[in-house]
Amino acid sequence: MDNKDFDVIIIGGSYAGISAGMALGRALRNVLIIDSGKPCNIKTPHSHNFITQDGKTPKEISTLAKRQVQKYETIKFYNKLAISGIKTKNGFEIITQSGDKFIAKKLIFATGIKDIMSDIKGFTECWGISIIHCPYCHGYEYSNDKTGILANGDIAFEIGKLINNWTKDLTVFTNGKSTLTIEQTEKLQKHNIKIIENEIDYFEHKKGQIKNIVFKDKTSKKIKALYARPKFEQHCEIPKQLGCELTEQNYLKIDPFQKTTENGIFACGDNTNMMRSVSYAVAMGGIAGAMANREIIEEEF
Secondary structure, three states: OOOEEEEEEEEEOOOHHHHHHHHOOOOOOOOOEOOOOOOOOOOHHHHOOOOOOOOOOOOHHHHHOOOOOOOOEEEEEEEOEEEEEEOOOEEEEEEOOOEEEEEEEEEEEEEEEEEEOOOOOOOOOHHHHOOOOHHHHHHHOOOOOOOEEEEOHHHHHHHHHHOOOOOOOOOEEOOOOOOHHHHHHHHHHHOOOOOOOOOOOEEEEOOOEEEEHHHHHHHEEOEEEEOOOOEEEEEEOOHOOOOOOOOOOOOEOOOOOOOOOOOOEOOOOOOOOOOOOOHHHHHHHHHHHHHHHHHHHHHHH
């Protein structure tokens, strides 16, 4: 790539990043989108709760989005992994795994998060397919089915209240002694939500579609979907390298205009909040792109 100097570099070319790119392309900004091609929803069979795109595969949505953004001549895509960044006198320098260096006045991180998979056999294979995180994204498809929640304590109670709206055949699997309070236990049982404390051995599945939860005592429980909220880490370490602060929940700290705690750096998408949905990522990306452009205008006018 001949040009190494851009108005804005966007790291992450999924929904939030491409949306930010469109806003900046329409603002006539020279933009580089660096993307490693590994979105966190790569295994998800269908995307939902995004009007006009409901039921399409994540790949279909992102492919169309990229095709539309590529029509803007000032937008360039670079399919590599960004590994480090430094502050410069006039902005930032980003270095890729292949050793290429690019500079920009502003940065937008749309890098997502990396889920830390449970070590229970079968979890990774089912994650994003039948072990799911969001009822608004996937709950309708499993409504009134035999559904489980893999959680304990306060989290199990809160998810139980939520998922009870989608199915009345619901079981909480604490995978060991329950830490639910007496009051929480009684309330769940009042709504016919069962609690099983047996330790899980593995998930029996076929191509990611869960069939049974098999316990270490050799008993099993038939299930069609399981909600889980695994721990996560930031997918990209560059924001922390550049001094961006994280929240207590390990998300990038931003203001209402997608600005991080470091001047000139914006963030959008799953790396900033727990609302892991395509539609929300797209909206945040649009704001980040517009605000980065606005900041350049204010500095140059």
